[in-house]
Amino acid sequence: MIKITILFTLFISIVFADLTDYLKSTKRTFNEIEGKVPRITVELSPLEYESLVNITQIEQVKDIIIGCNGDASCLEDFETKVKLTYELNGEKKIFKKVTFKTGGKYSRAHDKVGFNLKLNGDDLLFDRKQIRLRADPNDYTHMRSKIAYDLLNIWNIPSEQENYCELYINDEYFGLYFIKDTVKSNWIKKTYNLPADKEIETLYYCNSKAKLNIGDQCLNQNDKTSNYTEPFEELLERIQVSESIEDIEKFMNVDLLMKNFAIEFLFGSHDHFIISGHNYFMYQREDSIWDMILVDFDSEFGSGIGTYFKYVLHKDVENYGYKLSMEDMRHMKNIENRIFDITYSKDKTAFKKALREIMITGFNPDALFKRIEELKAFIAPYVKKATTPRPDGRLPGVINLAGDDTTHTYEDFDVVSVIENNDETVPSLKSWIQNRFEFACEEYGFDKKEILKEAAKFRGEKLDESEQETSSSEEEVEVSSSEETDDSSNEETDNEIKKSNNGQCSKSLEKELL
Structure with missing residues (x-):
């Protein structure tokens, strides 16, 4: 019996060592909670809680498709200042005057709601000022986005991090949530090792059919420089006059771009650059080279393709989309995609190299x-x-x-x-x-x-x-x-x-x- 107990204990140790070892080579600030599930408690007054519930009553057709003409950004947000308690292994950290607001756009039509947190002053959690809590209620595996983000972290691709947490509002248990950081100025400074007092003026969020064509609009993420669009407009102009991948390499991180394309292909992404021109950032680094940063991986690995085909394209997807080609994805919407045509359609060499690399190092x-x-x-x-x-x-x-x-x-x-x-x-x-x-x-x-x-x-x-x-x-x-x-x-x-x-x-x- 003693022998069995010892062997069982050893097996347990190996199982959970493997869980944390998976990401040990990465530079994640979230590694400290890998293999752990912290508890996050938010305190609201009775009136605030009532207001939260009232504001979150969102029905997709009535409130988003009809009420917002399909643009979920018009939805009213709940926002207030709260006391937040972070607890792990009996130790507590208390943060005051945390900005707590509803998060997400189209996901606001789910029965479980996501939230955004912004810490006050110099407060940081996992070396981050802004944190998001997401329920991903449509993913019954409770791991699709976790697997996606972990892979990007392993591939050393600039991306967000994600782990698990349990959320409580007051004393009410809200369930198992994903805790993640978010691409903001503070994130850029930490990820690209920039000085804390550096003003980030060239970070743009693209969320509406933006295929990097002239005339596309992506939003500057710095409130102080929100109208500073000249660098992004120059990027679009340079793409327009480029003829080869060598031309693109002069001003854009093509290696990262090809890995992003490979990720969208392997994950079956319908909500990123290739198909929708959505959910990505463009950031011009200090050396003037542009990086594309993909975000939001809550409907990957085939989970959203069937719905997207049925309700957006009004057609059926064959065999779960297993054999959707890159050209299929590129032409789902009749929108010009010059950078795709130059870096993929004309010559697939760089793409195949990136694809093979990420299949060997993670996607298999x-x-x-x-x-x-x-x-x-x-x-x-x-x-x-x-x-x-x-x-x-x-x-x-x-x-x-x-x-x-x-x-x-x-x-x-x-x-x-x-x-x-x-x-x-x-x-x-x-x-x-x-x-x-x-x-x-x-x-x-x-x-x-x-x-x-x-x-x-x-x-x-x-x-x-x-x-x-x-x-x-x-x-x-x-x-x-x-x-x-x-x-x-x-x-x-x-x-x-x-x-x-x-x-x-x-x-x-x-x-x-x-």
Whole structure:
């Protein structure tokens, strides 16, 4: 019995060491909470809470499509100053006069709402002044955006960071949220190692069909220089007169651009640059070179393509979009995309190099299936708590009763281990990864075996040649709690969570192992 206990303890240590080791090579300020779930508590007065609930009653058709003519930025925000308590492992940090406001645009039509935080004065959390809390209620895996951001961090691509947290407003449990930083002036200074007193004047946010054509408008993010558009206009003019990728390289980070294109292709992004001209920043660095910075990864890996095709393009997507080509994505909207045509359509060499690199260093079934199981084992008790309904039948944190009902169960999360699809419009996470990886190899003439072999070498592993054919198609052993029944009380779940934060596995994992 002692021997079994020792072996089990060693296994637990390995599981959670792997969880944090995944990002140990990155320069993330969020690494201090990787493998942990802090608690964030916001204090509102009764009147403020009532106002929050009233303002968040948003219905997509009535309030956004009709009321805002499709532009969700017209929605009224709730905003106030609050006391915020950050708690982890029994230690508390208290922040006062934190600006607390509703966050997101079209996601405001969900039943669970996101929030934006801005710390006061010189206060920082994870070396950041601005923090976002997002519920991603449509993602029943509770990990799509986490996997996306972690990959970008591993690839050393300028991007936001993301981890998990539990949100409480007053004493009310609001559920499992994602905590992330956000691209603002402070973020630019930290990411690009600029002086604290440096004025950031050339950061532009693009969110409306902006394909970097002359006439496109992207917003300067510095309130003091909001009308300073000359650098961005000059960028568009230089793109317009360019004829080759060599021309583009003179003023733009083409290596980063190609990696961004590869990411959009592999992730099946419909809400970024190639398809929508949306959710990205353009930043002119100190050396005058422009970087494209992608943000918002809440509907990746095939999760939003079916809806986008049906309601925006008014057509059906074939086979979950597994085989959407780059040209398919480029021509979904009849909008000129000169920089795409120059850097991809004319010559795919740079793109193929970037694509192959990120497939080897992260986007492949062998690496991601393992990561999915690690995350699943870690967040399982938190998801169990977050999917335990309130007395009214709705999930914790649901305040927009007019919004889209995203009620789901722990069992909906538990099937993240399964490759087979069980939804007509959204592929399973593993199914998307496997099929998109295989299509990328097919489309660009990559040897799948060679990619997986190099990927194993990159991870410091040796791939068994005899198992290589099945390594990316076999379903991973489920480390789940599907065998547990009638164990959903918050008190019992909280005990599991405490064990998880102290480096322990959930009861379900222990049950399967023993």
